[in-house]
Amino acid sequence: MRQATGRPTGWGDPPVVAPTLDSVRRASERLKDVARRTPLVPFGPREDGILLKSEVEQPSGSFKIRGVYNWAAGLAPDTVRRGFSTFSAGNTALALAHCAGGLGTTCRSLLPDSAPERKVQALRDRGVETVLVAFEEMADYIFSAGWRDEPYAFLHPWTEPAMISGHATMGLEIVEDLPDVETVFVPVGGGALAAGVGCAVGMLDPAVRIIGVQTESYPSLAQSFHAGRPVWIESRPTICDGVAVPFVTEHLYPLLRETLDSVLVVSEEQVRKAIRLLARTGGVVAEGAGALALAAALDMPLADRGLSVCLVTGGNIPEALLEEIVGVQHS
Secondary structure: OOEEOOOOOOOOOOOOOOOOHHHHHHHHHHOOOOOOOOOEEEOOOHHHOEEEEEOOOOHHHEOHHHHHHHHHOOOOHHHHHOOEEEEOOOHHHHHHHHHHHHHOOOEEEEEEOOOOHHHHHHHHHOOOEEEEEOHHHHHHHHHOOHHHHOOOEEOOOOOOHHHHHHHHHHHHHHHHHOOOOOEEEEEOOOOHHHHHHHHHHHHHOOOOEEEEEEEOOOOHHHHHHHHOOOOEEOOOOOOOHHHOOOEOOOOOHHHHHHHOOEEEEEOHHHHHHHHHHHHHOOOOOOOHHHHHHHHHHHOOOHHHHOOEEEEEOEOOOOHHHHHHHHOOOOO
């Protein structure tokens, strides 16, 4: 895939610092009555060595509630009253709307105009001010740090430390619930989930391999690792809208480079197969991004990966797409 050159990869902030184990444990305590501690469920025969950690039943339908609530719960009342703002492909905004409703404040989100209508409508139904823009306009907003000129309490979905610590609670739970885990497969979009889970698992058991997974349509981190620096890539059509990020930020890249053992790239067809298998075999309705980890694990021999956990990160899939892939309706 050809890289796009001459594009910005940052907005002047320092590199993201790894969360501490204390910050992850505090987030875990904070989330006890908000986010479900999702179990590890075997996928297929036990001898295949694959367990799923499915976040599709979390409030708002994805893992994002972990990081978003951890951030929101730490804000001062005056800050909360300013209203919340973010940019999102959909799931971060849905989680932020859930938290805003619980705290009695407003919510606003910038979204790409390619965002699935299901997610956009769900946001509007929750009273979120949705601002749909072309991706280039969103990129300009990100790299000019447009939020600095706004009155809202802004949540950066990729580099906010509280967001990363909240996501890291998944890694804490994995090691506590499965001490002999050998490999964890994590989807990668903006990178906050991979950074958080990778850091938490690494602090508890450095021997566990952390493998990031991207679709062939958006292998931005894989290409960045190959280049040895953050890069932009050309965008392509994908069913994995939740991880459709054509760049890696220079602020998060060093932590991802330090935390992940490797990044695997899977095809769109492999993702479709994983969605189908999750629905038919595991009884789990996953969106494209949510099926990435399983797609990668299924492509790697047991001898190479060992006992593995796959993060199924979200289930906000358009009904028509699910029916096309699986052949069943979902409401």
